[in-house]
Amino acid sequence: MAAAPIIVWFRADLRLHDHAALSAAAATGAPVIPVYVHDEETPGHCTRGGASRWWLHESLKSLDADLRKLGSSLVLARGPALEVLGDLARETGAGAIFWSRGYEPWAVKLESNLHGALEGAGVRCRRFSGALLFEPEDIRTGSGDPYRQYTPFYKACLKEAEPGTTLKAPVALPRVPDGVESDKLESWGLKPFKPDWASSIAAAWTPGETGAQARLDWLVKEILQGYQASRDFPGIDGTSRLSPHLHFGEVSPHDVWNAVRYTTAAMGAKLETGAENFLRQLLWREFSHHLLFHRPGLVTSPLRPEYAKFPWRTDAENLEAWKQARTGYPIVDAGMRELYSTGWMHNRVRMVVASFLVKHLLISWQQGAEWFLDTLVDADLASNSVNWQWVAGCGADAAPYFRIFNPVLQGKKFDAKGVYVKSWIPELAKLPNNRIHEPWKATKAELEKARISLGESYPDRIVDLSEGRKRALAAYETIKG
Numbered sequence: 326m327a328a329a330p331i332i333v334w335f336r337a338d339l340r341l342h343d344h345a346a347l348s349a350a351a352a353t354g355a356p357v358i359p360v361y362v363h364d365e366e367t368p369g370h371c372t373r374g375g376a377s378r379w380w381l382h383e384s385l386k387s388l389d390a391d392l393r394k395l396g397s398s399l400v401l402a403r404g405p406a407l408e409v410l411g412d413l414a415r416e417t418g419a420g421a422i423f424w425s426r427g428y429e430p431w432a433v434k435l436e437s438n439l440h441g442a443l444e445g446a447g448v449r450c451r452r453f454s455g456a457l458l459f460e461p462e463d464i465r466t467g468s469g470d471p472y473r474q475y476t477p478f479y480k481a482c483l484k485e486a487e488p489g490t491t492l493k494a495p496v497a498l499p500r501v502p503d504g505v506e507s508d509k510l511e512s513w514g515l516k517p518f519k520p521d522w523a524s525s526i527a528a529a530w531t532p533g534e535t536g537a538q539a540r541l542d543w544l545v546k547e548i549l550q551g552y553q554a555s556r557d558f559p560g561i562d563g564t565s566r567l568s569p570h571l572h573f574g575e576v577s578p579h580d581v582w583n584a585v586r587y588t589t590a591a592m593g594a595k596l597e598t599g600a601e602n603f604l605r606q607l608l609w610r611e612f613s614h615h616l617l618f619h620r621p622g623l624v625t626s627p628l629r630p631e632y633a634k635f636p637w638r639t640d641a642e643n644l645e646a647w648k649q650a651r652t653g654y655p656i657v658d659a660g661m662r663e664l665y666s667t668g669w670m671h672n673r674v675r676m677v678v679a680s681f682l683v684k685h686l687l688i689s690w691q692q693g694a695e696w697f698l699d700t701l702v703d704a705d706l707a708s709n710s711v712n713w714q715w716v717a718g719c720g721a722d723a724a725p726y727f728r729i730f731n732p733v734l735q736g737k738k739f740d741a742k743g744v745y746v747k748s749w750i751p752e753l754a755k756l757p758n759n760r761i762h763e764p765w766k767a768t769k770a771e772l773e774k775a776r777i778s779l780g781e782s783y784p785d786r787i788v789d790l791s792e793g794r795k796r797a798l799a800a801y802e803t804i805k806g
Protein backbone atom coordinates (compact mmCIF):
# COMPACT_ATOMS: atom_id res chain seq x y z
CA MET A 326 0.00 0.00 0.00
CA ALA A 327 1.31 3.48 -0.88
CA ALA A 328 2.41 5.61 2.06
CA ALA A 329 0.02 8.38 3.11
CA PRO A 330 1.21 11.82 2.01
CA ILE A 331 2.79 14.28 4.41
CA ILE A 332 1.73 17.92 4.26
CA VAL A 333 4.56 20.42 4.79
CA TRP A 334 2.99 23.68 5.84
CA PHE A 335 5.20 26.62 4.85
CA ARG A 336 4.85 29.93 6.67
CA ALA A 337 7.75 32.20 7.63
CA ASP A 338 10.22 29.59 6.37
CA LEU A 339 10.14 30.09 2.61
CA ARG A 340 13.29 28.13 1.80
CA LEU A 341 14.53 24.65 1.02
CA HIS A 342 17.92 24.74 2.79
CA ASP A 343 18.00 24.10 6.50
CA HIS A 344 14.31 23.32 6.58
CA ALA A 345 13.90 20.57 9.17
CA ALA A 346 10.21 19.94 8.47
CA LEU A 347 10.74 19.54 4.72
CA SER A 348 13.85 17.40 5.13
CA ALA A 349 12.10 15.13 7.65
CA ALA A 350 9.11 14.72 5.34
CA ALA A 351 11.33 14.00 2.34
CA ALA A 352 13.32 11.42 4.31
CA THR A 353 10.22 9.29 4.91
CA GLY A 354 9.89 8.57 1.18
CA ALA A 355 6.15 9.35 1.38
CA PRO A 356 4.52 11.79 -1.07
CA VAL A 357 5.03 15.35 0.13
CA ILE A 358 2.52 18.18 -0.28
CA PRO A 359 4.18 21.57 0.24
CA VAL A 360 1.45 24.11 0.98
CA TYR A 361 1.21 27.79 1.80
CA VAL A 362 -2.07 29.07 3.24
CA HIS A 363 -3.05 32.68 2.67
CA ASP A 364 -5.14 33.27 5.76
CA GLU A 365 -6.80 36.64 6.07
CA GLU A 366 -9.39 35.42 8.52
CA THR A 367 -7.58 34.01 11.56
CA PRO A 368 -7.05 37.05 13.82
CA GLY A 369 -3.48 38.30 13.62
CA HIS A 370 -2.53 35.88 10.89
CA CYS A 371 -2.47 38.28 8.01
CA THR A 372 -1.48 41.55 9.62
CA ARG A 373 0.71 42.26 6.62
CA GLY A 374 1.29 45.70 5.25
CA GLY A 375 1.59 46.60 1.60
CA ALA A 376 5.37 46.20 1.32
CA SER A 377 5.32 42.80 3.03
CA ARG A 378 2.54 41.60 0.78
CA TRP A 379 4.62 42.52 -2.25
CA TRP A 380 7.58 40.62 -0.82
CA LEU A 381 5.43 37.60 0.04
CA HIS A 382 4.20 37.39 -3.57
CA GLU A 383 7.74 37.38 -4.92
CA SER A 384 9.01 34.98 -2.30
CA LEU A 385 6.22 32.44 -2.92
CA LYS A 386 6.88 32.65 -6.64
CA SER A 387 10.54 31.95 -6.02
CA LEU A 388 9.82 29.05 -3.62
CA ASP A 389 7.48 27.45 -6.16
CA ALA A 390 10.16 27.73 -8.87
CA ASP A 391 12.74 26.15 -6.53
CA LEU A 392 10.37 23.32 -5.62
CA ARG A 393 9.68 22.68 -9.30
CA LYS A 394 13.39 22.20 -9.91
CA LEU A 395 13.21 19.30 -7.43
CA GLY A 396 10.12 17.78 -9.06
CA SER A 397 7.51 19.22 -6.71
CA SER A 398 5.54 22.49 -6.56
CA LEU A 399 3.93 24.79 -4.02
CA VAL A 400 0.22 24.31 -3.38
CA LEU A 401 -1.46 27.63 -2.68
CA ALA A 402 -4.67 27.69 -0.67
CA ARG A 403 -6.68 30.54 0.77
CA GLY A 404 -8.86 30.66 3.90
CA PRO A 405 -8.63 30.07 7.66
CA ALA A 406 -5.53 27.88 8.08
CA LEU A 407 -7.23 25.50 10.51
CA GLU A 408 -10.02 24.68 8.07
CA VAL A 409 -7.88 24.70 4.93
CA LEU A 410 -5.31 22.30 6.39
CA GLY A 411 -8.00 20.05 7.86
CA ASP A 412 -9.75 19.86 4.47
CA LEU A 413 -6.49 19.24 2.64
CA ALA A 414 -5.55 16.42 5.04
CA ARG A 415 -8.97 14.81 4.58
CA GLU A 416 -9.05 15.17 0.80
CA THR A 417 -5.53 13.81 0.28
CA GLY A 418 -5.64 11.15 3.01
CA ALA A 419 -2.52 12.77 4.53
CA GLY A 420 -1.14 10.87 7.49
CA ALA A 421 0.88 13.75 8.92
CA ILE A 422 1.51 17.47 8.79
CA PHE A 423 4.93 18.97 9.49
CA TRP A 424 5.70 22.62 10.05
CA SER A 425 8.27 25.06 11.47
CA ARG A 426 7.37 26.51 14.81
CA GLY A 427 6.07 30.10 15.00
CA TYR A 428 6.45 32.35 18.03
CA GLU A 429 4.02 35.21 17.52
CA PRO A 430 1.00 35.05 19.85
CA TRP A 431 -1.49 34.23 17.10
CA ALA A 432 0.83 31.58 15.66
CA VAL A 433 1.20 29.86 19.02
CA LYS A 434 -2.58 29.71 19.39
CA LEU A 435 -3.15 28.52 15.83
CA GLU A 436 -0.59 25.74 16.16
CA SER A 437 -2.15 24.53 19.37
CA ASN A 438 -5.65 24.52 17.78
CA LEU A 439 -4.34 22.75 14.71
CA HIS A 440 -2.62 20.13 16.79
CA GLY A 441 -5.83 19.48 18.74
CA ALA A 442 -8.00 19.27 15.63
CA LEU A 443 -5.75 17.16 13.42
CA GLU A 444 -4.34 14.75 15.97
CA GLY A 445 -7.97 14.13 16.99
CA ALA A 446 -8.67 13.21 13.36
CA GLY A 447 -5.72 10.81 13.21
CA VAL A 448 -3.29 13.14 11.40
CA ARG A 449 0.10 13.22 13.11
CA CYS A 450 1.38 16.75 13.79
CA ARG A 451 5.12 17.44 14.06
CA ARG A 452 6.56 20.83 14.84
CA PHE A 453 10.19 21.69 14.06
CA SER A 454 12.47 24.55 15.07
CA GLY A 455 14.18 26.77 12.56
CA ALA A 456 13.09 30.40 12.80
CA LEU A 457 15.22 31.16 15.85
CA LEU A 458 18.65 30.13 17.08
CA PHE A 459 17.41 29.31 20.56
CA GLU A 460 14.04 28.28 21.89
CA PRO A 461 12.37 30.80 24.24
CA GLU A 462 11.90 28.07 26.84
CA ASP A 463 15.65 27.42 26.95
CA ILE A 464 17.09 30.88 27.62
CA ARG A 465 16.18 31.72 31.19
CA THR A 466 17.65 33.54 34.17
CA GLY A 467 19.02 31.59 37.15
CA SER A 468 15.58 31.81 38.76
CA GLY A 469 13.91 30.42 35.65
CA ASP A 470 12.36 33.66 34.39
CA PRO A 471 12.72 35.07 30.88
CA TYR A 472 15.34 37.79 30.52
CA ARG A 473 14.15 41.39 30.47
CA GLN A 474 17.49 42.95 29.66
CA TYR A 475 19.52 42.46 26.56
CA THR A 476 23.09 42.10 27.79
CA PRO A 477 22.44 39.22 30.21
CA PHE A 478 20.27 37.60 27.53
CA TYR A 479 23.09 37.93 25.03
CA LYS A 480 25.61 36.43 27.44
CA ALA A 481 23.26 33.54 28.21
CA CYS A 482 22.91 32.81 24.47
CA LEU A 483 26.66 32.75 24.06
CA LYS A 484 26.89 30.10 26.78
CA GLU A 485 24.60 27.79 24.82
CA ALA A 486 26.02 25.29 22.34
CA GLU A 487 26.72 26.91 18.95
CA PRO A 488 24.24 26.04 16.22
CA GLY A 489 25.41 22.85 14.54
CA THR A 490 25.76 22.23 10.83
CA THR A 491 22.71 23.15 8.84
CA LEU A 492 20.59 20.88 6.65
CA LYS A 493 21.08 20.74 2.90
CA ALA A 494 18.08 21.16 0.63
CA PRO A 495 16.56 17.86 -0.51
CA VAL A 496 18.01 16.83 -3.91
CA ALA A 497 14.63 15.71 -5.22
CA LEU A 498 11.04 15.63 -4.06
CA PRO A 499 8.10 13.51 -5.19
CA ARG A 500 5.50 15.14 -7.42
CA VAL A 501 2.48 16.60 -5.62
CA PRO A 502 -0.24 13.87 -5.85
CA ASP A 503 -2.73 14.26 -8.70
CA GLY A 504 -5.93 16.06 -7.91
CA VAL A 505 -4.47 18.48 -5.35
CA GLU A 506 -5.58 21.89 -6.55
CA SER A 507 -3.71 25.15 -6.12
CA ASP A 508 -4.80 28.79 -6.34
CA LYS A 509 -3.09 31.05 -8.83
CA LEU A 510 -0.75 33.37 -6.91
CA GLU A 511 -1.93 36.38 -8.95
CA SER A 512 -5.50 35.83 -7.72
CA TRP A 513 -4.42 36.73 -4.17
CA GLY A 514 -3.84 40.36 -5.11
CA LEU A 515 -0.69 40.69 -3.01
CA LYS A 516 1.01 43.01 -5.48
CA PRO A 517 -0.15 46.55 -6.10
CA PHE A 518 -1.02 47.39 -9.67
CA LYS A 519 -2.90 50.69 -9.77
CA PRO A 520 -0.71 52.51 -8.98
CA ASP A 521 2.26 50.13 -8.95
CA TRP A 522 4.12 51.82 -6.10
CA ALA A 523 6.34 48.77 -5.67
CA SER A 524 8.59 49.27 -8.70
CA SER A 525 11.30 51.09 -6.74
CA ILE A 526 11.11 48.43 -4.02
CA ALA A 527 11.47 45.74 -6.69
CA ALA A 528 14.58 47.46 -7.99
CA ALA A 529 16.19 47.29 -4.55
CA TRP A 530 15.62 43.65 -3.67
CA THR A 531 15.65 40.03 -4.84
CA PRO A 532 13.17 38.16 -2.66
CA GLY A 533 13.56 34.39 -2.40
CA GLU A 534 16.19 31.93 -1.29
CA THR A 535 18.66 32.70 -4.08
CA GLY A 536 18.52 36.42 -3.26
CA ALA A 537 18.98 35.63 0.43
CA GLN A 538 22.03 33.46 -0.21
CA ALA A 539 23.51 36.18 -2.42
CA ARG A 540 23.09 38.70 0.43
CA LEU A 541 24.70 36.29 2.86
CA ASP A 542 27.61 35.82 0.52
CA TRP A 543 27.94 39.59 0.16
CA LEU A 544 27.85 39.96 3.95
CA VAL A 545 30.78 37.64 4.55
CA LYS A 546 32.84 38.86 1.59
CA GLU A 547 32.19 42.60 1.61
CA ILE A 548 30.53 43.75 4.81
CA LEU A 549 31.72 41.81 7.81
CA GLN A 550 35.23 43.13 8.07
CA GLY A 551 34.12 46.75 8.18
CA TYR A 552 30.81 46.10 9.98
CA GLN A 553 31.86 47.45 13.35
CA ALA A 554 33.16 50.71 11.90
CA SER A 555 30.44 51.25 9.28
CA ARG A 556 27.20 49.90 10.68
CA ASP A 557 26.05 53.19 12.18
CA PHE A 558 26.58 55.32 9.09
CA PRO A 559 23.58 55.37 6.78
CA GLY A 560 25.56 56.84 3.87
CA ILE A 561 27.70 53.69 3.76
CA ASP A 562 26.46 50.34 2.52
CA GLY A 563 27.72 48.78 5.73
CA THR A 564 25.06 46.35 6.99
CA SER A 565 23.83 43.03 5.65
CA ARG A 566 20.27 43.96 4.59
CA LEU A 567 19.33 40.43 5.49
CA SER A 568 16.34 41.52 7.60
CA PRO A 569 13.53 40.81 5.09
CA HIS A 570 15.14 37.53 4.07
CA LEU A 571 15.33 36.52 7.73
CA HIS A 572 11.79 37.67 8.37
CA PHE A 573 10.37 35.51 5.59
CA GLY A 574 12.68 32.64 6.49
CA GLU A 575 14.40 32.60 3.10
CA VAL A 576 17.58 32.00 5.04
CA SER A 577 17.74 30.45 8.49
CA PRO A 578 19.42 32.31 11.35
CA HIS A 579 21.55 29.18 11.81
CA ASP A 580 22.83 29.53 8.26
CA VAL A 581 23.67 33.17 8.88
CA TRP A 582 25.35 32.38 12.19
CA ASN A 583 27.43 29.58 10.68
CA ALA A 584 28.44 31.57 7.62
CA VAL A 585 29.75 34.33 9.88
CA ARG A 586 31.49 31.88 12.21
CA TYR A 587 33.14 29.81 9.45
CA THR A 588 34.33 32.87 7.58
CA THR A 589 35.79 34.31 10.77
CA ALA A 590 37.56 31.05 11.50
CA ALA A 591 39.03 31.07 8.00
CA MET A 592 40.00 34.75 7.93
CA GLY A 593 41.23 35.08 11.50
CA ALA A 594 41.58 38.13 13.69
CA LYS A 595 40.78 40.82 11.13
CA LEU A 596 37.17 39.66 11.00
CA GLU A 597 36.66 39.01 14.65
CA THR A 598 35.37 42.38 15.83
CA GLY A 599 32.99 42.76 12.91
CA ALA A 600 31.71 39.23 13.31
CA GLU A 601 31.19 39.56 17.05
CA ASN A 602 29.34 42.80 16.57
CA PHE A 603 27.21 41.38 13.80
CA LEU A 604 26.19 38.34 15.85
CA ARG A 605 25.33 40.69 18.69
CA GLN A 606 22.83 42.42 16.36
CA LEU A 607 21.50 39.11 15.15
CA LEU A 608 20.79 38.20 18.74
CA TRP A 609 18.66 41.35 19.11
CA ARG A 610 16.30 39.66 16.69
CA GLU A 611 16.33 36.64 18.97
CA PHE A 612 15.74 38.79 22.06
CA SER A 613 12.76 40.50 20.40
CA HIS A 614 11.14 37.20 19.50
CA HIS A 615 11.71 35.73 22.94
CA LEU A 616 10.24 38.84 24.55
CA LEU A 617 7.15 38.70 22.35
CA PHE A 618 6.72 35.01 23.08
CA HIS A 619 6.76 35.62 26.82
CA ARG A 620 4.94 38.98 26.79
CA PRO A 621 2.44 38.77 23.89
CA GLY A 622 0.74 42.00 24.98
CA LEU A 623 3.77 44.09 24.04
CA VAL A 624 2.52 44.66 20.50
CA THR A 625 0.02 47.18 21.80
CA SER A 626 0.81 47.80 25.47
CA PRO A 627 3.95 49.30 26.96
CA LEU A 628 6.14 46.88 28.89
CA ARG A 629 6.55 49.50 31.59
CA PRO A 630 3.02 49.86 32.94
CA GLU A 631 3.37 53.51 34.00
CA TYR A 632 3.51 54.42 30.27
CA ALA A 633 -0.09 53.26 29.81
CA LYS A 634 -1.15 56.74 30.93
CA PHE A 635 1.46 58.67 29.00
CA PRO A 636 -0.16 61.86 27.61
CA TRP A 637 0.45 61.29 23.88
CA ARG A 638 -0.81 63.96 21.50
CA THR A 639 -3.20 63.35 18.66
CA ASP A 640 -2.01 65.39 15.70
CA ALA A 641 -3.04 64.03 12.32
CA GLU A 642 -1.22 66.80 10.46
CA ASN A 643 2.13 66.18 12.16
CA LEU A 644 1.75 62.42 11.79
CA GLU A 645 1.07 62.82 8.08
CA ALA A 646 4.07 65.15 7.66
CA TRP A 647 6.26 62.54 9.35
CA LYS A 648 4.93 59.73 7.14
CA GLN A 649 5.33 61.80 3.99
CA ALA A 650 8.84 63.04 4.76
CA ARG A 651 7.79 66.68 5.23
CA THR A 652 9.09 67.41 8.73
CA GLY A 653 11.73 69.93 7.61
CA TYR A 654 14.48 67.90 9.33
CA PRO A 655 16.64 66.45 6.55
CA ILE A 656 17.79 63.24 8.26
CA VAL A 657 14.23 62.41 9.28
CA ASP A 658 12.82 63.17 5.84
CA ALA A 659 15.61 61.25 4.11
CA GLY A 660 14.84 58.19 6.25
CA MET A 661 11.13 58.37 5.54
CA ARG A 662 11.83 58.67 1.81
CA GLU A 663 14.19 55.71 1.91
CA LEU A 664 11.47 53.73 3.67
CA TYR A 665 8.81 54.61 1.15
CA SER A 666 11.03 54.03 -1.86
CA THR A 667 12.79 50.82 -0.85
CA GLY A 668 10.73 49.33 2.01
CA TRP A 669 13.80 49.48 4.25
CA MET A 670 15.54 52.07 6.40
CA HIS A 671 18.95 52.06 7.99
CA ASN A 672 18.85 51.12 11.69
CA ARG A 673 20.44 54.36 12.90
CA VAL A 674 17.88 56.37 10.95
CA ARG A 675 15.02 54.18 12.21
CA MET A 676 16.05 55.20 15.72
CA VAL A 677 16.21 58.88 14.74
CA VAL A 678 12.84 59.03 12.98
CA ALA A 679 11.16 56.99 15.71
CA SER A 680 12.57 59.19 18.43
CA PHE A 681 11.49 62.31 16.54
CA LEU A 682 7.92 61.00 16.36
CA VAL A 683 7.55 59.90 19.98
CA LYS A 684 9.55 62.70 21.57
CA HIS A 685 9.61 65.86 19.48
CA LEU A 686 6.14 65.30 18.09
CA LEU A 687 4.83 63.43 21.15
CA ILE A 688 2.88 61.02 18.97
CA SER A 689 2.47 57.49 20.30
CA TRP A 690 4.90 54.73 19.38
CA GLN A 691 1.97 52.53 18.41
CA GLN A 692 1.13 54.87 15.51
CA GLY A 693 4.72 54.87 14.34
CA ALA A 694 4.93 51.10 14.63
CA GLU A 695 1.78 50.75 12.54
CA TRP A 696 3.25 52.82 9.73
CA PHE A 697 6.46 50.80 9.80
CA LEU A 698 4.47 47.56 9.65
CA ASP A 699 2.75 48.83 6.54
CA THR A 700 5.83 50.10 4.74
CA LEU A 701 8.80 47.93 5.75
CA VAL A 702 9.67 44.86 3.71
CA ASP A 703 11.17 43.42 6.89
CA ALA A 704 8.08 44.36 8.97
CA ASP A 705 8.21 42.00 11.88
CA LEU A 706 5.82 42.04 14.83
CA ALA A 707 8.52 41.18 17.36
CA SER A 708 11.44 43.32 16.16
CA ASN A 709 9.23 46.26 15.27
CA SER A 710 7.25 46.41 18.51
CA VAL A 711 10.27 45.81 20.72
CA ASN A 712 12.36 48.46 18.97
CA TRP A 713 9.57 51.04 19.03
CA GLN A 714 9.10 50.43 22.73
CA TRP A 715 12.84 50.72 23.21
CA VAL A 716 12.95 54.11 21.49
CA ALA A 717 9.83 55.31 23.33
CA GLY A 718 11.44 54.48 26.66
CA CYS A 719 8.68 52.08 27.71
CA GLY A 720 10.27 48.82 26.61
CA ALA A 721 12.54 46.19 28.05
CA ASP A 722 15.98 47.61 28.59
CA ALA A 723 14.83 50.85 26.98
CA ALA A 724 16.82 54.05 26.77
CA PRO A 725 15.44 56.41 29.41
CA TYR A 726 12.69 58.64 28.02
CA PHE A 727 14.59 61.80 28.90
CA ARG A 728 17.45 60.84 26.56
CA ILE A 729 16.19 62.59 23.48
CA PHE A 730 17.96 62.18 20.14
CA ASN A 731 18.58 65.51 18.49
CA PRO A 732 18.10 64.85 14.74
CA VAL A 733 20.51 67.64 13.77
CA LEU A 734 23.31 66.30 15.97
CA GLN A 735 22.59 62.73 14.87
CA GLY A 736 22.84 63.87 11.27
CA LYS A 737 26.12 65.70 11.88
CA LYS A 738 27.59 62.73 13.71
CA PHE A 739 26.49 59.88 11.46
CA ASP A 740 26.15 61.62 8.11
CA ALA A 741 28.75 64.36 8.44
CA LYS A 742 29.07 65.06 4.72
CA GLY A 743 25.37 64.63 4.10
CA VAL A 744 25.91 61.73 1.71
CA TYR A 745 22.79 59.97 2.94
CA VAL A 746 20.62 63.08 3.08
CA LYS A 747 21.68 64.20 -0.39
CA SER A 748 20.96 60.80 -1.87
CA TRP A 749 17.34 60.90 -0.67
CA ILE A 750 16.73 64.64 -0.79
CA PRO A 751 18.48 65.83 -3.95
CA GLU A 752 16.78 69.22 -3.50
CA LEU A 753 19.34 69.90 -0.76
CA ALA A 754 22.35 68.54 -2.65
CA LYS A 755 23.85 71.94 -3.44
CA LEU A 756 23.88 73.21 0.14
CA PRO A 757 27.29 73.42 1.82
CA ASN A 758 27.95 70.41 4.09
CA ASN A 759 27.75 72.49 7.25
CA ARG A 760 24.14 73.44 6.40
CA ILE A 761 22.87 70.12 5.12
CA HIS A 762 21.35 69.07 8.45
CA GLU A 763 19.99 72.51 9.29
CA PRO A 764 19.07 74.31 6.07
CA TRP A 765 17.22 77.00 8.06
CA LYS A 766 20.64 78.27 9.18
CA ALA A 767 21.84 78.77 5.61
CA THR A 768 22.29 82.37 4.54
CA LYS A 769 20.07 83.91 1.88
CA ALA A 770 22.96 83.69 -0.58
CA GLU A 771 23.61 80.01 0.24
CA LEU A 772 19.95 79.19 -0.24
CA GLU A 773 19.79 81.06 -3.52
CA LYS A 774 22.93 79.39 -4.80
CA ALA A 775 21.53 75.97 -3.86
CA ARG A 776 18.16 76.96 -5.43
CA ILE A 777 16.25 76.26 -2.27
CA SER A 778 13.27 78.17 -1.11
CA LEU A 779 12.40 77.00 2.38
CA GLY A 780 8.70 76.36 2.77
CA GLU A 781 8.45 75.72 -0.98
CA SER A 782 11.13 73.48 -2.46
CA TYR A 783 11.89 72.04 0.97
CA PRO A 784 9.46 72.22 3.93
CA ASP A 785 9.79 74.44 6.97
CA ARG A 786 10.33 72.65 10.27
CA ILE A 787 7.08 71.39 11.77
CA VAL A 788 8.35 71.70 15.32
CA ASP A 789 11.07 73.65 17.07
CA LEU A 790 13.52 71.14 18.56
CA SER A 791 13.97 72.79 21.93
CA GLU A 792 10.23 73.39 22.36
CA GLY A 793 9.50 69.79 21.33
CA ARG A 794 12.06 68.58 23.81
CA LYS A 795 10.61 70.68 26.64
CA ARG A 796 7.10 69.45 25.85
CA ALA A 797 8.30 65.82 25.86
CA LEU A 798 10.05 66.20 29.20
CA ALA A 799 6.98 67.85 30.72
CA ALA A 800 4.85 64.94 29.50
CA TYR A 801 7.30 62.51 31.03
CA GLU A 802 7.09 64.33 34.39
CA THR A 803 3.37 63.48 34.57
CA ILE A 804 4.02 59.73 34.68
CA LYS A 805 7.32 59.69 36.51
CA GLY A 806 5.76 58.78 39.85
Ligand SMILES: Cc1cc2nc3c(=O)[nH]c(=O)nc-3n(C[C@H](O)[C@H](O)[C@H](O)COP(=O)(O)OP(=O)(O)OC[C@H]3O[C@@H](n4cnc5c(N)ncnc54)[C@H](O)[C@@H]3O)c2cc1C
Pocket residue numbers: 556564565566567568569571572603606607608609610611613670671672673675676679697701703704705706708709710712713716
Ligand atom coordinates in the same frame (compact mmCIF):
# COMPACT_ATOMS: atom_id res chain seq x y z
C1 LIG B 1 11.89 51.74 15.38
C2 LIG B 1 12.54 50.48 14.82
C3 LIG B 1 11.76 49.53 14.17
C4 LIG B 1 12.35 48.36 13.67
N1 LIG B 1 11.56 47.45 13.03
C5 LIG B 1 12.11 46.30 12.56
C6 LIG B 1 11.31 45.33 11.90
O1 LIG B 1 10.10 45.48 11.72
N2 LIG B 1 11.94 44.22 11.42
C7 LIG B 1 13.27 43.99 11.60
O2 LIG B 1 13.79 42.96 11.13
N3 LIG B 1 14.03 44.88 12.25
C8 LIG B 1 13.50 46.02 12.74
N4 LIG B 1 14.29 46.94 13.38
C9 LIG B 1 15.69 46.58 13.71
C10 LIG B 1 16.76 46.99 12.70
O3 LIG B 1 16.61 48.33 12.34
C11 LIG B 1 16.76 46.13 11.43
O4 LIG B 1 16.73 44.77 11.77
C12 LIG B 1 18.02 46.40 10.60
O5 LIG B 1 18.08 47.75 10.26
C13 LIG B 1 17.99 45.54 9.36
O6 LIG B 1 19.07 45.85 8.53
P1 LIG B 1 20.23 44.80 8.28
O7 LIG B 1 19.64 43.48 7.93
O8 LIG B 1 21.16 45.41 7.31
O9 LIG B 1 20.88 44.70 9.71
P2 LIG B 1 22.31 44.18 10.18
O10 LIG B 1 22.96 45.28 10.92
O11 LIG B 1 23.05 43.56 9.07
O12 LIG B 1 21.93 43.09 11.27
C14 LIG B 1 21.78 41.70 10.98
C15 LIG B 1 20.43 41.21 11.43
O13 LIG B 1 20.29 41.34 12.84
C16 LIG B 1 18.94 41.65 13.17
N5 LIG B 1 18.91 42.95 13.86
C17 LIG B 1 19.80 43.96 13.75
N6 LIG B 1 19.46 44.98 14.58
C18 LIG B 1 18.32 44.59 15.20
C19 LIG B 1 17.46 45.20 16.17
N7 LIG B 1 17.70 46.41 16.69
N8 LIG B 1 16.37 44.52 16.56
C20 LIG B 1 16.08 43.29 16.08
N9 LIG B 1 16.85 42.66 15.16
C21 LIG B 1 17.96 43.30 14.74
C22 LIG B 1 18.17 41.72 11.87
O14 LIG B 1 17.54 40.48 11.64
C23 LIG B 1 19.27 42.00 10.85
O15 LIG B 1 18.94 41.54 9.55
C24 LIG B 1 13.74 48.13 13.87
C25 LIG B 1 14.51 49.10 14.51
C26 LIG B 1 13.92 50.27 14.98
C27 LIG B 1 14.77 51.29 15.68
